[in-house]
Amino acid sequence: MERGKLINKVIKLFRLGDASRSNTTEGELLSAMTKARELMALHNIAMVEVEGLLDETKVNELRIKVKEHSAYTRKGKFAIYDHPIMTAVSVLTDTGVYMNNKGGYQSCVFVGEETDVHIASELYSILLSSLRKFTRSACGSGWSKYHTDYAIGFGRRVIERSKKSVEKEKSNQSMALVATKKGEALAKFMDGLHLYAAPTRNRGYSNGYFEGYRDGNKMDLSFSKNMKE
16 A cells, blocks of 8 residues: 555656646646656666556656766866765666766766666765775774775675665566666667776785675665665
8 A cells, every 4th residue: 555655746746747638837847757766766666667547658757867977076186985885876776887087087877767876875875985984983983904904895895785785675576677677778888988897906805804795784775764864
């Protein structure tokens, strides 16, 4: 019953965002559509659960549209421990991620459906901040190689947990259909970017890496809870 009410709310928001049916302003339309997509993302409501109750014109408007969104830009390069968190977020939000280098600045760019990339950019900032707090709590103030190793180990464990979490969700048939559709659109877009992998360096890790990997189980990966906070 509760899920039925949520789906009905999503449908009402989509209809409110239909300028042809109401006197909705451009700002109100965008707000309604964004809110509808956020509800779908936060409650795992698949498009197939909604589109059958909407007319064909509206369904066509809601097809997967892949977009890019820069989550964060900094001078120089990102820290090595930033990358596992980016990967974990991309897994949790059904997005792709790549680094854009321009004029001495580097950007973390998420690619995917509009609501997904919006959530990814917000979630990345939250989880990265959380990672740094866990690291300083375990390793002390300041920042050293030990801190970095701990953060990398922590991030690697978070990636593994993210993959397992998503596998459970995709066992639902309707979610699997949406995931496939998103995956196809995302793969096509990413191929068009002609990206290449950056060279990797062998790195010897201290005990901090293994301590971080162990503590990676402590991070809360529920993005609905994180987004509210």
